[in-house]
Amino acid sequence: GGNQSVAKYGGPGGSDTVDITEDDLERLKPGEFLNDTLIDFYMKYLYHDILDQRSRTKVHFFSCFFITKYSESDVDTRYERVKNWTKNLDVFDKEYLLVPKNESLHWSLYIICFPGLVAKRPKKSKRRPCILYFDSLLHRGGSKATSNLLRSYLTEEYNHKRGKERTFNSKNLPTFELRVPQQKNFSDCGLYLLQFAECFCKNPINHDADEEKCRDWFDHAAVRKKRKQIEAIIEKLHPY
Numbered sequence: 294g295g296n297q298s299v300a301k302y303g304g305p306g307g308s309d310t311v312d313i314t315e316d317d318l319e320r321l322k323p324g325e326f327l328n329d330t331l332i333d334f335y336m337k338y339l340y341h342d343i344l345d346q347r348s349r350t351k352v353h354f355f356s357c358f359f360i361t362k363y364s365e366s367d368v369d370t371r372y373e374r375v376k377n378w379t380k381n382l383d384v385f386d387k388e389y390l391l392v393p394k395n396e397s398l399h400w401s402l403y404i405i406c407f408p409g410l411v412a413k414r415p416k417k418s419k420r421r422p423c424i425l426y427f428d429s430l431l432h433r434g435g436s437k438a439t440s441n442l443l444r445s446y447l448t449e450e451y452n453h454k455r456g457k458e459r460t461f462n463s464k465n466l467p468t469f470e471l472r473v474p475q476q477k478n479f480s481d482c483g484l485y486l487l488q489f490a491e492c493f494c495k496n497p498i499n500h501d502a503d504e505e506k507c508r509d510w511f512d513h514a515a516v517r518k519k520r521k522q523i524e525a526i527i528e529k530l531h532p533y
Contacts (some may be wrong), residue, residue: 295314295315295316295319296314296315296316297314297315298312298313298314299313299314299315299317299318299527299531300312300313300527300530300531301313301530301531302334302337302338302527302530303337304337304340304341305341309337311330311333311334311337312330313330313331313334313527313530314330317330317331317334318524318527321520321523321524322520323480323520324478324480325480326398326480326482326483327400327482327483327484327487328483329357329358329395331483331523332357332393332395332400332483332486332487333356333357334523334527335487335523335526336354336357336391336393336487336490337354338526339354339487339490339491339494340352340354343491343494344494344495348494348495351387351388351389352387352388352389352390352391352494353379353382353384353387353389353390353391354391354490355378355390355391355392355393356378356393357393357394357395359375359378359392360392360393360394360439360442361395362374362375363375363442363446364439364442368445372446372449372450372453375446376449376450376453379450379454383454384408384447384450384454385408385409385450385451385454385455386409387408387409388406388407388420389404389405389406389407389493389494389497390404390405390408391403391404391490391493391494392404392405392443393486393490394439399430399482400482400483400485400486401426401427401428401429401435401436401482401486402426402427402428402486402489402490403424403425403426403427403436403439403440403443404424404425404427404493405423405424405443405447405466406420406421406422406423406424406425406500407420407421407422407423408422408447408461408466410422411447411459411461411465411466412459412465419499421499421500422465422466423466423467423468423469423500424436424440424443424444424466424467424468424469425468425469425471425498425500426440426468426469426470426471427471427473427485427486427489427493428470428473429473429474429475429476429481429482429485429486429489430475430476430482431470431472431473431475433470434470435470436468436470437468440463440468441463444461444462444463444466445461447461447466448460448461469500471498471502471507472504472507472508473485473489473507473508473510474508474510474511474512474513474516476516477513481516484516484519484520485516487519488511488515488516488519492510492511498510
């Protein structure tokens, strides 16, 4: 049946495994939406198999379910629900935190830059703490609610991890909505999210990148090839 497992993928030592089923593979056909299993799988693959050791130490990828889990609870209990997701790492030691988001079948990506430098960045530093928003169907202002959620999460996480108060807000951690390449259909948003994540990790784009650089960051052909690429990776994991 469609729930038959065709491949498993996880980090070293079998940690953090993703189970890929026949139904998931169907989602790689042209015109289909990528589901959270495929997004989580490729993000893990990108982290463990594509990035080099140096890049891996700089980034942390949150799961697709993080934002949903955090936003569904009421304000008093939501942090409790996700606090253990980072029990083995300090996100404030990372340069970039990648947070995928799915809302009403649409995927977009938030990247929190230099969260540990909030409130202590040297004036001339190029490393500006901020949130970058990557959306292949960009409507201005669409990132506001989630940016606020991410700031409140960081405020609680900082208090919990460092035992000190620090409030993350839109002044010390502003959001920039970048005019990145836009999808040409309704079904490729998940592929664009993966392309944004991969390009960013290999060659980070800055909050002040000009429009031309953002627009020409990669070409649409790279995205079109991604369905086949992901399929080939899964096939190698397990010849089905």
